[in-house]
Amino acid sequence: xxxxxxxxxVLALIVIAMLGAGALGIEYLFGVIIPYLxxxxxxxxxxxxxxxxxxxxxxxxxxxxxxxxTKSLPMFKDKWSRLDNPGTKLGTVGRMFFExxxxxxxxxxxxxxxxxxQYVAYSSSKWLWIFALIFHYTFLIIxxxxxxxxxxxxxxxxxxxxxxxxxxxxxxxxxxxxxxLILVALGYLLLRRFFVPSMRYISQPADYVPLFLIISIVxxxxxxxxxxxxxxxxxxxxxxxxxxVQFSPTVPEGIGLTFYVHFFLFSVLLMYxxxxxxxxxxxxxxxxxxxxPNDSREKHHANPWNYPVKxxxxxxxxxxxxxxxxxxxxxxxxxxxxxxxxxSENDEKKE
Amino acid sequence: MYNAKYIIPGLIIFALLFTFPFWYNLGADxxxxxxLELPEDYDDCLESTEYxxxxxxxxxxxxxxIYVRDGYQMYWSELxxxxxxxxxxxxxxxxxxxxxxxxxxxxxxxxxxxxxWDCHHIEP
Numbered sequence: 285x286x287x288x289x290x291x292x293x294v295l296a297l298i299v300i301a302m303l304g305a306g307a308l309g310i311e312y313l314f315g316v317i318i319p320y321l322x323x324x325x326x327x328x329x330x331x332x333x334x335x336x337x338x339x340x341x342x343x344x345x346x347x348x349x350x351x352x353x354t355k356s357l358p359m360f361k362d363k364w365s366r367l368d369n370p371g372t373k374l375g376t377v378g379r380m381f382f383e384x385x386x387x388x389x390x391x392x393x394x395x396x397x398x399x400x401x402q403y404v405a406y407s408s409s410k411w412l413w414i415f416a417l418i419f420h421y422t423f424l425i426i427x428x429x430x431x432x433x434x435x436x437x438x439x440x441x442x443x444x445x446x447x448x449x450x451x452x453x454x455x456x457x458x459x460x461x462x463x464x465l466i467l468v469a470l471g472y473l474l475l476r477r478f479f480v481p482s483m484r485y486i487s488q489p490a491d492y493v494p495l496f497l498i499i500s501i502v503x504x505x506x507x508x509x510x511x512x513x514x515x516x517x518x519x520x521x522x523x524x525x526x527x528x529v530q531f532s533p534t535v536p537e538g539i540g541l542t543f544y545v546h547f548f549l550f551s552v553l554l555m556y557x558x559x560x561x562x563x564x565x566x567x568x569x570x571x572x573x574x575x576x577p578n579d580s581r582e583k584h585h586a587n588p589w590n591y592p593v594k595x596x597x598x599x600x601x602x603x604x605x606x607x608x609x610x611x612x613x614x615x616x617x618x619x620x621x622x623x624x625x626x627x628s629e630n631d632e633k634k635e
Numbered sequence: 636m637y638n639a640k641y642i643i644p645g646l647i648i649f650a651l652l653f654t655f656p657f658w659y660n661l662g663a664d665x666x667x668x669x670x671l672e673l674p675e676d677y678d679d680c681l682e683s684t685e686y687x688x689x690x691x692x693x694x695x696x697x698x699x700x701i702y703v704r705d706g707y708q709m710y711w712s713e714l715x716x717x718x719x720x721x722x723x724x725x726x727x728x729x730x731x732x733x734x735x736x737x738x739x740x741x742x743x744x745x746x747x748x749x750x751x752w753d754c755h756h757i758e759p
Binding site for chain 2 (some may be wrong): 341431436438457515518520532536566
């Protein structure tokens with residue numbers, strides 16, 4: 285039901301774009317106003333969210349069990365500990381780098397299996413890692429490829445990316461490998477939520493909506509490239525895109541409706557981004573188990589929001605009440621020296 | 636804010652990366668829509684302009700297969716109701732005789748690099 289509702293929501297967005305840009309003919313809203321608004325909401329929302337997270341408390345070091353602190357426990361010789369459980373800043377930068385670039389935390393994903401005879405087994409499960417990796421990198425390539433519409437002259441890197449991505453030379457226009465791979469990866473990420481019971485149980489609309497949204501964006505883009513009736517003339521599209529980035533927006537004639545659906549869905553993705561789980565793009569850099577070096581035995585970490593506390597130590601307490609304590613036969617750390625001297629003097633006088 | 640010395644430069648890098656198209660085109664002149672050198676002798680191509688815009692690459696690909704692999708030579712144009720030789724250099728480029736002022740204008744603007752020219756060496 286949560287999946288169906290999310291699908292209906294995304295389909296409604298498609299209908300909105302079709303009605304607005306197609307039937308009502310307000311292309312300016314869908315081609316200029318909403319995209320500008322989306323970029324603004326995305327950047328301002330992203331920064332606001334990150335600053336908000338930056339203001340919240342940073343926890344104490346969380347040593348992870350995948351490695352041992354090499355400096356304080358020198359008997360552990362595993363050299364990978366310097367990366368898995370680093371005590372230095374350099375090691376932590378390395379751990380963050382590989383986390384962001386290779387998703388090492390997902391690589392450690394395990395699954396629990398119940399075997400006959402009540403045996404519980406934990407085994408490695410790399411599927412999520414590999415498909416997540418495929419998804420994120422193909423998405424990156426696709427976003428970069430689209431810069432061909434937003435730059436003039438097109439940087440050589442983007443042209444190269446375009447050619448490398450279409451090097452299989454199958455279909456006309458040539459098939460982009462990244463478009464095919466992203467659909468496979470998105471299919472896995474979606475079907476995982478449908479067919480793994482534990483995943484289905486915890487899946488919320490907030491999980492399904494981004495998936496359906498991105499699938500719709502990819503499909504509308506591919507329809508525009510490969511399927512006859514959905515095709516659109518690219519030259520007015522480039523004119524529109526260049527108008528947007530040069531702040532002289534124009535809405536040229538002859539852009540197909542599929543383009544407005546594609547563009548509107550991506551604008552919605554940008555607007556939704558700062559308020560969704562997609563913020564893990566920035567959040568990954570603030571993962572406390574990843575970005576804090578395990579140096580809790582080497583350095584003194586004072587709580588940064590400690591305020592000066594008025595302390596009254598036991599020694600000071602004893603100084604205040606020593607006489608009374610001695611009178612009451614309570615044990616004292618420091619004997620009552622002055623009093624003792626006085627009494628001995630008195631004794632001498634008596635003698 | 637904690638760790639501002641890391642978060643703030645990070646956010647500046649983020650903002651710079653994601654506004655790349657806006658500042659990349661800053662110095663450049665305003666974008667001019669592409670204008671093609673069209674043949675003066677004819678008003679229409681083999682099919683309608685809209686069809687040629689969206690399907691010319693598919694048409695040429697099919698021509699290549701039909702001519703080179705299957706041995707048929709003629710294409711029936713629905714628009715002109717006439718047969719044409721299926722040839723890039725002899726038919727298409729008979730009218731569109733300047734690759735740089737016709738083919739390349741749009742292709743360069745959209746980073747399209749068709750492999751037609753791997754075999755057809757067109758001397759300017």
